[in-house]
Amino acid sequence: MSADEACTSRALLARATAGDAAAFGTLVRMHQRPVYSLALRMLSDRHQAEDLAQEVFLQLYRSLAHLESEDHLSFWLRRVTMHRAIDRLRRERRYAAVPLADAEMASDSADADPILERRLRGLLEELAPAARAVIVLRYQEDLDPVEIGRTLKMSVNTVKSHLKRSLALLRAALAVPGSGAGGGSPTPPRPLPSGHRSLI
Amino acid sequence: MSQDVNRDDNHDVEQRLRAALRPVDPGAGFVGGVMARIAAERPHSARLPRTRAAASWVTFALAASIVLALFVAHQQQARRTQQGLEARRQLIQALRVAGDKLDLASRIVNAQQPPPNSSNSGA
Numbered sequence: 001m002s003a004d005e006a007c008t009s010r011a012l013l014a015r016a017t018a019g020d021a022a023a024f025g026t027l028v029r030m031h032q033r034p035v036y037s038l039a040l041r042m043l044s045d046r047h048q049a050e051d052l053a054q055e056v057f058l059q060l061y062r063s064l065a066h067l068e069s070e071d072h073l074s075f076w077l078r079r080v081t082m083h084r085a086i087d088r089l090r091r092e093r094r095y096a097a098v099p100l101a102d103a104e105m106a107s108d109s110a111d112a113d114p115i116l117e118r119r120l121r122g123l124l125e126e127l128a129p130a131a132r133a134v135i136v137l138r139y140q141e142d143l144d145p146v147e148i149g150r151t152l153k154m155s156v157n158t159v160k161s162h163l164k165r166s167l168a169l170l171r172a173a174l175a176v177p178g179s180g181a182g183g184g185s186p187t188p189p190r191p192l193p194s195g196h197r198s199l200i
Numbered sequence: 201m202s203q204d205v206n207r208d209d210n211h212d213v214e215q216r217l218r219a220a221l222r223p224v225d226p227g228a229g230f231v232g233g234v235m236a237r238i239a240a241e242r243p244h245s246a247r248l249p250r251t252r253a254a255a256s257w258v259t260f261a262l263a264a265s266i267v268l269a270l271f272v273a274h275q276q277q278a279r280r281t282q283q284g285l286e287a288r289r290q291l292i293q294a295l296r297v298a299g300d301k302l303d304l305a306s307r308i309v310n311a312q313q314p315p316p317n318s319s320n321s322g323a
Contacts, residue, residue: 021238024238025231025234028234032225032226032230033226034223036225036230037222037223040224049226050226050227050230050233053230054230054233057234058238058241113216116216116220117219118220120216120217121220124220135217139217139218139221140221140222140223167210167214170213170217171213174213
């Protein structure tokens with residue numbers, strides 16, 4: 001974020017805290033993408049993800065007075081989204097969710113492999129909520145283990161352990177050959193070993 | 201050698217995860233939905249202070265009643281203690297008066313009786 005953007009965000013936050021609805025709307029527009037994406041990758045359901053993301057912004061609206069800075073806001077949004085998503089998954093005990101619609105799979109990258117990406121997301125849905133949250137924060141938000149630990153209230157060692165085990169499981173399930181090819185096969189993904197599903 | 205292969209595989213999976221987890225935008229009406237939910241909540245928020253005020257009044261009234269009841273009970277207890285002390289004081293006074301009178305009567309009776317050895321003293 002540039003200095004100008006940070007300044008604008010700070011001003012928006014101040015105005016929204018003072019009760020300016022338009023400023024709050026702009027804040028929502030600025031942060032909707034990461035919040036919705038986190039919810040979507042955790043819940044694997046577009047409608048549930050939108051509902052959860054809206055709840056997060058509703059909670060933000062009530063908590064504006066407690067937020068001190070733009071960084072604090074981003075951290076707060078990530079933390080609340082992940083905790084709400086984990087709570088919802090645990091409540092519903094729904095690790096393997098309804099697959100996303102094909103439109104959701106559409107990739108904006110020319111060299112993307114949509115089938116492989118779908119397989120990966122399918123495998124991700126089989127991970128336990130906490131392990132899934134670690135992977136999503138690491139590879140979607142690009143957070144380091146310390147930041148992930150702060151967001152999820154986990155020790156850094158636990159985060160690293162989740163990352164290591166989940167990567168090993170995903171790698172094994174994908175059976176990635178050493179050449180790095182072979183992701184485009186339309187065969188269904190091999191499920192994760194059942195003993196590991198609820199452990200990580 | 202095998203460690204190198206593992207590292208390459210991990211790197212490959214990480215790259216693929218990054219690609220698979222690219223952020224996506226919500227539907228076009230997302231912000232409108234958030235603002236509508238906030239607007240729907242506002243009347244509730246407006247009602248909330250009144251409810252809170254009513255609740256705080258009830259709490260205050262309950263606390264005041266409890267304090268008043270404790271005060272009245274304490275006053276009654278103090279009055280009963282005072283009455284008990286007064287009764288004790290009066291009883292002691294009465295016993296003291298009765299004791300004095302008995303003492304006086306005893307002295308009078310003793311004074312009227314001749315000493316037992318006075319009739320035999322000249323024999």
